Structure formats: C-alpha cells, structure tokens
Amino acid sequence: MTEWWRGKVHDQATHAAINAVHYPGTRQLCIDCDQPTGRCEDDSFFYDEIGPLCEECYIDYSED
Secondary structure, three states: OOHHHOOOOOOHHHHHHHHHHOOOOOOOEOOOOOOEOOOOHHHOEEEOOEEEEOHHHHHHHHHO
C-alpha cells in the first residue's frame, strides 16, 4: 500500500502525478462509457441507483 492511500493530503499537482502513475488512480470512471466523470464520490451523478455516470451518460439516462 502506498502513502497516498493512507489519508495524506496532497496538492493538485501531486494528485495528478499519482493518477498518471496509478491509472485510474483516484479518478472516478463512468460505468456506462468508462470515461473519467470529472467528479468525486461526494458529487457523483447517479440515475436511480445506476452510477457513477459522466454528465453525458446521466443526461442520456434521464431523457429515457
């Protein structure tokens, strides 16, 4: 287990470097299209109990 999983606080540059080395790192991926959502657990898009979703897939689900 690496240091960044032990609750250490990092600046955005360090966070980006961690994600680059540990893909997908801490990035949240859409369960529908498998692309980064650009969000975290606290502001995730879910439709009913389906998610996390990126904004585009969320719109597609909500229009159906």
